[in-house]
Amino acid sequence: MTESIEQMVDDIKTKLRLVNTSVLNKDAIPEEKKEDLKDIHTMVMSRKNISASEMTAITHALGELRK
Secondary structure, eight states, rough: OOOOOOHHHHHHHHHHOOOOOGGGGGGGGGGGHHHHHHHHHHHHHOOOOOEEEHHHHHHHHHHHHHO
C-alpha cells in the first residue's frame, strides 16, 4: 500500500503527539523526499515508546526533509 505524504505526516504527528505541528507541514515536504519520509514513518510507527532524545532526532530529520 502506497501512503501519501499527507497521510504519513498525519500519522507521525499523531504518534509523536506533536504540540507544535508547524514543524511537520505536509506542504513543506517535496515529493522527491517521499522515500525518506516513508523510512521515518516506518520507524516511528513500529516503535511502542519514543524517548525524548529519539523525538529530538526524529524532528530534526523531519526538518531536514522540508523544502
